[in-house]
Amino acid sequence: MGGDAPGPSEQLAEVVAARLCHDLSGPLSIITNAAEVARLEAGREGGQAMALMLEGGRGIADRVKLLRALFGPPVGPLSAGELGTLTRAALGGGRVVVDLSAIPANSVFPAAAARALLAAIAVAAEALPRGGTIRCLGSAEDFAVAVEGAGARWPEHLTAVLAGADPVATAVEGGARGLMGPWLALTARAAGLAPALLMGGSVPLLRLARAEAFA
Numbered sequence: 001m002g003g004d005a006p007g008p009s010e011q012l013a014e015v016v017a018a019r020l021c022h023d024l025s026g027p028l029s030i031i032t033n034a035a036e037v038a039r040l041e042a043g044r045e046g047g048q049a050m051a052l053m054l055e056g057g058r059g060i061a062d063r064v065k066l067l068r069a070l071f072g073p074p075v076g077p078l079s080a081g082e083l084g085t086l087t088r089a090a091l092g093g094g095r096v097v098v099d100l101s102a103i104p105a106n107s108v109f110p111a112a113a114a115r116a117l118l119a120a121i122a123v124a125a126e127a128l129p130r131g132g133t134i135r136c137l138g139s140a141e142d143f144a145v146a147v148e149g150a151g152a153r154w155p156e157h158l159t160a161v162l163a164g165a166d167p168v169a170t171a172v173e174g175g176a177r178g179l180m181g182p183w184l185a186l187t188a189r190a191a192g193l194a195p196a197l198l199m200g201g202s203v204p205l206l207r208l209a210r211a212e213a214f215a
Contacts (some may be wrong), residue, residue, distance in 0.1 A: 018132065032057035036209060077109060077111055083117060084098060096149040097132070112187070114140075114162070117143055126155050132149015133149060144207045148203075157179070158180070162185070
């Protein structure tokens with residue numbers, strides 16, 4: 001699939017993200033493994049505090065894996081199952097359900113497209129402040145995301161870049177909470193995909209497709 005190569009600023013962001021995730025992974029593994037050993041030494045259950053520690057450690061590990069896939073250099077194709085593994089455990093604090101059942105189980109997404117799809121799912125989680133369901137369908141060349149839940153609404157940082165705002169400037173202005181819409185725009189462009197909101201339902205459908213599909 002064709003697309004634009006990441007620019008120097010995007011490549012620098014990828015390297016920084018890869019370094020941060022790498023540096024966090026080692027200490028996190030030590031903490032998680034130590035908590036598991038302590039649980040075993042304390043008995044079968046290990047107590048409520050130990051269970052919470054393990055849950056927290058695993059939750060952070062899941063998020064680091066997702067952050068590495070989202071912001072680090074693309075590492076290779078991802079299957080539908082791998083997309084689900086990366087997103088289900090790490091998004092929405094347990095309040096968001098990611099439904100990939102409409103995607104064929106044997107689907108494989110090229111590295112650049114997979115990162116754009118992960119970004120789309122991450123933006124969809126931000127569109128569900130009270131929790132809900134993210135439904136995904138399509139293929140690597142024509143992918144759609146629907147959000148269902150109370151108060152569902154696409155964030156302004158996404159609608160701004162889809163309306164033509166510069167992604168980098170929008171991200172800088174929005175700060176940490178305004179990053180994902182611009183990052184989706186950048187990763188979609190690198191994958192040769194054009195993001196758009198399709199009107200029709202109570203909440204528009206987010207579609208990522210090759211530019212000619214919109215012609």
